[in-house]
Amino acid sequence: MSTETTPGRWRLPAALRLGNAGVVYALVLLVAVLTLAGQAQGRVFYLGPTNVANILDQTTLIGLMVVTTTMVLISGNFDLSVGAVAALGAAVCLSLADDIGFWPALVAALATGALIGLLNGVVVQYVGINAFIVTLGTMTAVRGLVLIVTDGRTVTAPDGAVRDGLHAIDGGSWITPNLYLLAGLAVLAVGAWRAVRSRQWRPPRVLVPLAAGVVLVAASPVAIFTIRITQRVLYLLVLAAVAAWVLRYTTIGRRLYASGGNPEAARLSGIAVDRYKVVAFVLNGTVAAFVGVLYAARLGSINPSGLSGFELTALAAAILGGTSLFGGLGSVSKSLVGALILITLRNGFNILNLGANWQGLVEGVVLIVAAGVYTVSLRRRQTRRIREDGPPAPPGADGTPPEPEKVVASAHGGAADRKDG
Numbered sequence: 001m002s003t004e005t006t007p008g009r010w011r012l013p014a015a016l017r018l019g020n021a022g023v024v025y026a027l028v029l030l031v032a033v034l035t036l037a038g039q040a041q042g043r044v045f046y047l048g049p050t051n052v053a054n055i056l057d058q059t060t061l062i063g064l065m066v067v068t069t070t071m072v073l074i075s076g077n078f079d080l081s082v083g084a085v086a087a088l089g090a091a092v093c094l095s096l097a098d099d100i101g102f103w104p105a106l107v108a109a110l111a112t113g114a115l116i117g118l119l120n121g122v123v124v125q126y127v128g129i130n131a132f133i134v135t136l137g138t139m140t141a142v143r144g145l146v147l148i149v150t151d152g153r154t155v156t157a158p159d160g161a162v163r164d165g166l167h168a169i170d171g172g173s174w175i176t177p178n179l180y181l182l183a184g185l186a187v188l189a190v191g192a193w194r195a196v197r198s199r200q201w202r203p204p205r206v207l208v209p210l211a212a213g214v215v216l217v218a219a220s221p222v223a224i225f226t227i228r229i230t231q232r233v234l235y236l237l238v239l240a241a242v243a244a245w246v247l248r249y250t251t252i253g254r255r256l257y258a259s260g261g262n263p264e265a266a267r268l269s270g271i272a273v274d275r276y277k278v279v280a281f282v283l284n285g286t287v288a289a290f291v292g293v294l295y296a297a298r299l300g301s302i303n304p305s306g307l308s309g310f311e312l313t314a315l316a317a318a319i320l321g322g323t324s325l326f327g328g329l330g331s332v333s334k335s336l337v338g339a340l341i342l343i344t345l346r347n348g349f350n351i352l353n354l355g356a357n358w359q360g361l362v363e364g365v366v367l368i369v370a371a372g373v374y375t376v377s378l379r380r381r382q383t384r385r386i387r388e389d390g391p392p393a394p395p396g397a398d399g400t401p402p403e404p405e406k407v408v409a410s411a412h413g414g415a416a417d418r419k420d421g
Helices: 018-040 049-074 082-100 102-127 131-150 161-170 179-198 204-219 231-249 251-261 263-268 273-299 310-320 332-351 359-389 404-411
Strands: 173-175 228-230
Touching: 018 332, 018 359, 049 082, 049 228, 049 231, 049 251, 049 273, 049 310, 049 332, 082 102, 082 131, 082 161, 082 273, 082 310, 102 131, 102 161, 102 273, 161 231, 161 273, 179 204, 228 231, 231 251, 231 273, 231 332, 251 263, 251 273, 263 273, 310 332, 310 359, 332 359
Parallel strands: none
Antiparallel strands: 173 228
């Protein structure tokens, strides 16, 4: 594709355009509106340390689930059973912990989630049944298993070693150093990393994070901002960082995108498409079970109907982040921003005392508008690319199998549209 531009005409960098950064703009606008509305009503400052800490902590469970849900969507499938699997993981852990010990019970819960994910993946990929039907059936069946395991009653963690174990995995919290300083150093590191990789210091994708990092670091001595970071927030940061790195910088990530964007071309290139898709299901089930245990750790119990609707919230957050339901397109970081938008909306309704009556309506409208923006942006991008370059030739059209690293670019018109970040 030609990279030439009209002389004298400045164009917004691709990373900052609405189609790529729209979800970030939406979050900034939402926070600004809630902050102004809160100040107008004389309420506590919305971006105060306590409320920011609450938002981060409330985002962790859905955020953990969104990371692996995004990977499943990128692979070309989706999973409706994660809410039920999370509830089953919590029920298995609390039911077995008093008999075999907490840590073996935790392993059993994670293994249960992985096994259900494996079952979903095998039935979808090797039997050939649609993922919607399979995971809908799994969701119903697993909810039944939860009722069997709990005997239809709330299971409470007994005092002693079990409570200590739950506290060990979700009981810690730390006061951060100046958050502006930490954010500034992190953003500077991103800019420096991009500069080293590209060996250039002038592109906007390098200059923007460097400038933002300098501003944040410079502001840190004046605007001291410390918040309490919980243990589960650290889990989310680690999982998101690892997933984003794998998707963007490894062959595994490129092949996962290829498997979802153009599975036939991926198979011709020698990629084990079914294996990659099954692994995505297994990871999703394992993380769902862990999320269920964290949920039970905070409450000290699990209700048979707990975490109902959790899977739809995870899907909504991923879609808000621009992840395609048809595979090959998605970003972990943007999906997490989508989760932040949903949690910020709920938090804002509570802060402004607007009640829950309008909550579902507003969230649904936001989701539809976001999906519409991404769809229109993608169509315009594809139309512009076809107008400039003509229809792309299918991979392997010259008689030679396409290379695995190049299959991603053939799925939806360019690897840059799909890579995480």
